[in-house]
Amino acid sequence: MKAWLPALLRLAVLVLLVVFITNPSWFEPLLKPLTENGAPAIYNQGSLLTLTLQHLWTVLIATVAATIVAVALAILVTRPAGAEFLPLSRSLVNIGQTFPPVAVLALAVPAVGFGEKPTLIALFLYGLLPIFENALTALTTLPGNVMEAARGAGMTGWQRLLKVELPLSAPVILGGIRLSVVIGLATATIGSTVAAKTLGEVIIAGLISNNLAFVLQGGLIVAALAVLIYDGLSAIERYAARRMGQGAE
Amino acid sequence: MTIRFDKLGVVIAVIVAYAALLAPFATFRANRIVPGQARSIIDALPPTLGPLLLAIVIVGGIVALLRTQLMLRLAASIVALVALAILIGVAGGFLTPAGNTFARVAPASGFWLLIFAFTLLLADVLTRLNLSPWSRVGVLVLAALAIAALLVSGSWDSLSILKEYATRADSFWAEASKHVTLALGSLAGAVIVGIPLGILCHRVEKLRAGVLNVLNIIQTIPSIALFGLLIAPLGWVAVHVPGAAAIGIRGIGTAPAFVALFLYSLLPVVANTVVGLAGVPRAANDAARGMGMTDRQRLFDVEFPLAFPVILTGIRIVLVQNIGLATIAALIGGGGFGVFVFQGVGQTAMDLVLLGALPTVALAFAAAIILDAVIEMTATRRRVVETA
Numbered sequence: 001m002k003a004w005l006p007a008l009l010r011l012a013v014l015v016l017l018v019v020f021i022t023n024p025s026w027f028e029p030l031l032k033p034l035t036e037n038g039a040p041a042i043y044n045q046g047s048l049l050t051l052t053l054q055h056l057w058t059v060l061i062a063t064v065a066a067t068i069v070a071v072a073l074a075i076l077v078t079r080p081a082g083a084e085f086l087p088l089s090r091s092l093v094n095i096g097q098t099f100p101p102v103a104v105l106a107l108a109v110p111a112v113g114f115g116e117k118p119t120l121i122a123l124f125l126y127g128l129l130p131i132f133e134n135a136l137t138a139l140t141t142l143p144g145n146v147m148e149a150a151r152g153a154g155m156t157g158w159q160r161l162l163k164v165e166l167p168l169s170a171p172v173i174l175g176g177i178r179l180s181v182v183i184g185l186a187t188a189t190i191g192s193t194v195a196a197k198t199l200g201e202v203i204i205a206g207l208i209s210n211n212l213a214f215v216l217q218g219g220l221i222v223a224a225l226a227v228l229i230y231d232g233l234s235a236i237e238r239y240a241a242r243r244m245g246q247g248a249e
Numbered sequence: 250m251t252i253r254f255d256k257l258g259v260v261i262a263v264i265v266a267y268a269a270l271l272a273p274f275a276t277f278r279a280n281r282i283v284p285g286q287a288r289s290i291i292d293a294l295p296p297t298l299g300p301l302l303l304a305i306v307i308v309g310g311i312v313a314l315l316r317t318q319l320m321l322r323l324a325a326s327i328v329a330l331v332a333l334a335i336l337i338g339v340a341g342g343f344l345t346p347a348g349n350t351f352a353r354v355a356p357a358s359g360f361w362l363l364i365f366a367f368t369l370l371l372a373d374v375l376t377r378l379n380l381s382p383w384s385r386v387g388v389l390v391l392a393a394l395a396i397a398a399l400l401v402s403g404s405w406d407s408l409s410i411l412k413e414y415a416t417r418a419d420s421f422w423a424e425a426s427k428h429v430t431l432a433l434g435s436l437a438g439a440v441i442v443g444i445p446l447g448i449l450c451h452r453v454e455k456l457r458a459g460v461l462n463v464l465n466i467i468q469t470i471p472s473i474a475l476f477g478l479l480i481a482p483l484g485w486v487a488v489h490v491p492g493a494a495a496i497g498i499r500g501i502g503t504a505p506a507f508v509a510l511f512l513y514s515l516l517p518v519v520a521n522t523v524v525g526l527a528g529v530p531r532a533a534n535d536a537a538r539g540m541g542m543t544d545r546q547r548l549f550d551v552e553f554p555l556a557f558p559v560i561l562t563g564i565r566i567v568l569v570q571n572i573g574l575a576t577i578a579a580l581i582g583g584g585g586f587g588v589f590v591f592q593g594v595g596q597t598a599m600d601l602v603l604l605g606a607l608p609t610v611a612l613a614f615a616a617a618i619i620l621d622a623v624i625e626m627t628a629t630r631r632r633v634v635e636t637a
Contacts, residue, residue, distance in 0.1 A: 034481075084256050087376045088369075094621075095372070098613040100573025103606035106590045110599045111358075182469060189471035190577065194594060203474045207580060212481050219474025226469035 010231055017224045021048045024217070031213040041213045043202045052221060055198040058191070059184040062120050066127030067177055074135035075161065090136070097129050101187045105194050119191030119198065126187055127180035134176030138169030171241040178233035185226045189218070257373055258313040264366040265310035269303060272359030275340045280351045281409065281598055287357060293340040305332045306363055313370050319377060326371040333363055334399055341407030353409035355600060382622035389618050409600040410607070413589075420588075425608065427503065427584035432571040432612075435507055439514030439567060444560065446515070447522025448548065457523065464516035472509065472574055476581045479505035506583030510574060514567040521563025525556030558628040565620035572613040576605065 020027060024042045031041040042048075076082040077089050101122055108118035142165060150164045192200030199218050206214025273287030274294075291299040305328060312325035341354040375388065405411050414421055450457040467475070483504050487494045529552050537551045579587030589605030592598075 082256075088257065088373045091372055091376050092369075094617065095614065098569050098573075098610065098617045100576055100606075100609050100613060102573070102576040102587060102590055103609055106594055106602040106606055109594065109597075109602070186469065186471040189473055193473075193580070193591065200471070200473060203471065203477060204580075207473070207477050212477070215474055215477035215480075219470050219478060222474065223466065223470045227466060230469070 010228065013224055014228055017221065017228070020217075021052050021221065024048050031217065034213040034216060035211055039209065039211050039213075043205065043214055043217060045205060046197075046201065048199075048202070048217070048221070051197060051199050051201060052225070055185070055188055055222070056225070058116060058119060058188050058196065058198060059123060059181060062123035062184055063127050063177065063181050066124050066180060067131055069124075070128045070131035070176075071135050071173060074132055074139055078136070078139040079157075089132075093129050093132055096125065099125070101126060101190055102193070105190060109194055114195040116191075116196050118194050119188060119196040122191065123184045123187055126183055130179040130183070131173065131176040134179075135169065135173045138172035139165060142168055168244055171237050171244060174233065174237040174240055178230060178237065181233065182226050182230050185222055185229070189222055253316045254314060255316050257369070258315065261366045261370055262310045262314040264362055264369075265306055265313070268359040268362035268366065269306045269310075272362060273357040274359045275337065275344060276355050276357045277344050278353045278355070278409075281353050281413075281600065282596065285353075285355065285357075288340075288344060290359070293344060294336060295339070295343055298336060298339060302332055302336050305329055306367075309367060309370075313366075319374055322370060323374045323378075326367045326374060329367040330364065330371065331395070333360065333367070334395075335404060338399070338404035338406075338408065341405070341409075345407050353412065353600065354407060355409040382625045386619060386622050389615060393615070410603045413598070413600045413604045417589075421604070424584050424586055424588050428572075428575050428586050428609070429612070431503065431506055431510060431575045431578055431583065431585055432568065435510035435514055435571055436564065436567050438507075438511045439518050440564065442511075443515050443518030444522050447519040447560075448526065450519060450523050451526040461516075461520060461523070464519060467512050468516050472513070472577050473580060475509045475512065476505055476577060476583075479508050480581065483508065502582045503578070503584060505581055506575070506578035506585075510571050510578075513574065514571060517563040517566040517570075518560070521559050521566075522556065525559030526552055528559060529555045558624055561620065561624045561627060565617065565624060568616045568620060569613050572609060572616060576609055 028041045035041050043051075073089065077086045104122040104125055105118050108121045112118055112121065146164060146168070147160070150160045155163065188196070188198045189200030189203060191198050192204050199222050202218030202221075203215050206212065206216075206218065269290060274290045274292075275288045276285030277288055278285040290303050293299070294302060309325045309329040312321055317325075337356050337360055344354045345352050375385075380388070399405055400411075406415070446460065450460050470478075487504075533551055533555060534547065537547045542550065575583075575585045576587035576590055578585045579591050586605040586609045590602050590609075591605075593601030593603075593605065
């Protein structure tokens with residue numbers, strides 16, 4: 001009975017999440033005790049559903065862009081022509097991780113203005129690092145005998161890349177994408193400090209008006225999204241690993 | 250003889266050419282919030298120094314572009330960086346009309362791009378030199394001393410960010426100490442609680458999945474929400490637990506920020522302790538048991554020292570992460586450099602944002618370099634012991 005319990009729990013979280021963002025008013029009695037002086041218990045300056053979708057959309061765009069750039073860079077520095085950049089790219093990734101998200105957001109504002117754009121830039125930069133690191137690890141630790149076999153079979157560089165290296169690296173690269181999505185979901189909330197339309201808006205409205213119900217609902221929606229997406233991507237990763245014959249972890 | 254280009258050098262040379270010839274070097278604003286007017290290197294500096302800086306960065310770009318010796322590249326990047334650092338201060342004094350206290354001169358995109366390009370060159374040289382951990386820390390100390398010297402000498406005083414600093418010097422240092430206390434204090438708490446918890450999880454397998462899952466879920470709660478959610482319970486504690494308010498526990502302010510950072514810090518410490526202990530070679534454990542060591546001796550004399558580099562990696566992750574996250578504490582009145590960042594965003598005064606952001610980045614960067622060096626040292630010592 002243990003096997004289906006986690007799946008059931010996840011399904012319950014998903015159902016609860018969908019019901020909450022589509023019909024938040026049903027939960028009003030639950031959140032009401034957290035408010036003071038008759039303040040509204042459910043966020044009333046915009047629809048939670050729209051904000052959730054905008055939040056996910058922002059993370060999606062940033063992650064897709066980060067994946068394309070990070071994987072392309074990792075491929076570049078693992079080819080003979082780009083090998084020179086390998087040590088430097090490693091140190092740059094290390095340095096990049098030390099930039100705090102708030103600083104990136106705030107510094108992007110003068111360049112691109114308030115709103116969605118600074119958030120996208122910050123999410124993109126943060127998304128790059130885990131994906132690049134994982135792609136690099138995957139591409140540099142491919143089993144030597146497989147590469148030999150591919151070369152022996154007369155495959156060209158492109159064929160090796162597309163038919164051997166990338167498929168074999170897919171599970172590890174997916175792991176990096178999963179990490180960057182989860183970081184991105186949380187970081188996107190900070191984007192609301194520079195007027196991006198994300199779920200952070202709900203949390204910040206709660207902080208400003210001292211309304212705990214807002215903070216809780218914003219935080220819980222983001223946390224539930226992160227847990228569900230994390231689990232979903234882990235499942236895809238295990239599937240990819242099984243297909244590559246690397247077995248489930 | 251054919252001329253050979255350095256691949257990274259091509260990238261650097263393109264950035265240098267664009268930044269030096271097309272992008273503005275400094276911006277001049279009549280007061281701190283109006284839009285600025287761009288000034289090129291030649292316009293921003295006195296008649297002799299402008300062409301000199303232009304010559305230095307162009308020669309630097311050429312050195313980077315061609316395949317040159319490592320030492321020449323090192324010298325070129327350092328000369329260019331020092332010249333840029335000194336001359337941006339000169340530009341500040343040159344562009345500010347005498348006696349005008351409202352005017353603001355700030356470094357513009359060209360300056361930042363030049364700094365980026367030559368830092369890239371320097372980073373490349375330092376990576377290729379393969380420095381030992383001690384010399385890396387040495388380079389960091391030298392760079393910090395150089396920046397401190399420029400700050401103390403007052404050569405940057407005419408720049409906008411230091412004008413922002415001058416009007417709030419007291420609060421700057423108060424927020425700085427709050428920021429460091431928050432980051433280091435929550436790290437210390439996480440180490441004191443997390444390492445024993447990690448050891449417990451390693452020993453008691455039933456506990457492991459549960460504890461790590463709970464800590465994982467805490468990580469998914471966005472920081473601003475976690476900070477906010479702790480306001481209520483801590484406010485309750487302050488009112489109902491005798492003595493709690495006296496030691497500074499309050500609903501808003503430093504206490505919830507501290508607890509939130511502590512909770513975020515637990516996962517990397519606990520998880521890395523578990524991974525580190527699990528990675529201790531079986532042979533080492535067997536040998537220790539064979540020598541008649543007790544469980545406690547084995548933990549402190551064998552397992553813990555062998556797992557230490559991995560645990561340190563967790564501590565590095567936590568410290569760098571906490572220095573960044575502590576900026577968010579400002580949203581709930583917890584202080585720290587975030588105060589200036591959010592004030593600056595609110596007033597659209599970018600110099601104020603920089604006053605908060607630059608020290609945060611510098612702190613996180615220095616912490617990362619120092620801890621990386623320490624990790625490498627402990628890891629190499631372990632390898633020496635293993636092979637001996």
